[in-house]
Amino acid sequence: MNVLVEATGKTPHIYEENGDLCVWGVIIPENPTEIFAKLTNIVSTKYAENHNLKIHFSLGYFNTSSAKFLYNFFKKLKGNEGITIVWHYEADDEDILDSGKEFEEISGLKFEYSDTLLEVAK
Amino acid sequence: MHISAESDCENIVETLENQLQKIDKPLRKRIISCAIELLQNNTIHNKGNGIDISVTETDDCIRLNTARKLDGKSTKFLNDKIQEINNISTVNLKDLFKKNLSVENLEQGTGNGLILCRLKSDSYIETKFSDETFEINLTFNR
Numbered sequence: 442m443n444v445l446v447e448a449t450g451k452t453p454h455i456y457e458e459n460g461d462l463c464v465w466g467v468i469i470p471e472n473p474t475e476i477f478a479k480l481t482n483i484v485s486t487k488y489a490e491n492h493n494l495k496i497h498f499s500l501g502y503f504n505t506s507s508a509k510f511l512y513n514f515f516k517k518l519k520g521n522e523g524i525t526i527v528w529h530y531e532a533d534d535e536d537i538l539d540s541g542k543e544f545e546e547i548s549g550l551k552f553e554y555s556d557t558l559l560e561v562a563k
Numbered sequence: 564m565h566i567s568a569e570s571d572c573e574n575i576v577e578t579l580e581n582q583l584q585k586i587d588k589p590l591r592k593r594i595i596s597c598a599i600e601l602l603q604n605n606t607i608h609n610k611g612n613g614i615d616i617s618v619t620e621t622d623d624c625i626r627l628n629t630a631r632k633l634d635g636k637s638t639k640f641l642n643d644k645i646q647e648i649n650n651i652s653t654v655n656l657k658d659l660f661k662k663n664l665s666v667e668n669l670e671q672g673t674g675n676g677l678i679l680c681r682l683k684s685d686s687y688i689e690t691k692f693s694d695e696t697f698e699i700n701l702t703f704n705r
Binding site: 450467501504506508512534543 | 592603663
């Protein structure tokens with residue numbers, strides 16, 4: 442695991458594993474501008490390498506400010522061939538699953554789903 | 564639990580998870596999601612004033628209670644906003660939530676925090692105010 446951005450109490454780990462990009466933890470800052478700027482830069486750099494990138498989102502919580510940034514993030518990715526979004530949720534967490542489906546619907550991206558959260562060694 | 568608006572509240576999820584760990588996880592997550600929104604609503608719109616958050620339990624339900632210091636003008640604004648949300652059906656609130664996501668500007672505050680509180684709780688958002696204290700209370704069925 443190659444950690445690109447360390448998690449805080451309000452922002453997620455962003456790391457690389459086996460060529461995939463992973464966003465793990467919570468996204469609940471009052472102002473998510475900075476963390477999404479970092480994420481967008483990382484995605485741009487990684488995607489430019491071979492135009493093929495799988496991005497995993499494994500989130501326990503995100504606030505409504507971040508939901509808006511997530512929507513914009515996904516919307517900007519639409520149309521980029523080779524991008525795959527994998528949306529992780531806990532099997533009993535219908536709210537996070539539903540959020541993924543809403544992002545998929547309104548952004549127009551195709552999501553894959555996994556009912557297991559990623560495990561990150563602390 | 565009193566949370567100061569000036570404090571960073573950096574580990575708010577961990578703090579709430581620890582305090583509410585006896586509550587079943589799906590319900591706990593809904594409560595914590597709402598608590599985060601109410602806390603951050605206060606942080607963004609009521610700078611300089613803290614907020615008290617408490618959770619009370621009965622056999623049938625769990626209540627999330629918050630209280631903040633607020634002047635008369637802000638009280639009217641916030642109360643009007645909440646009553647507006649209470650008067651919209653949950654189906655229409657879900658549509659409004661999605662519509663707000665797609666609004667272009669990315670300034671702080673989306674208008675969705677209170678909508679989420681209504682959608683994740685099981686009754687109308689209750690408000691109470693007296694002596695410059697404004698309470699927002701949510702009920703969650705077990």
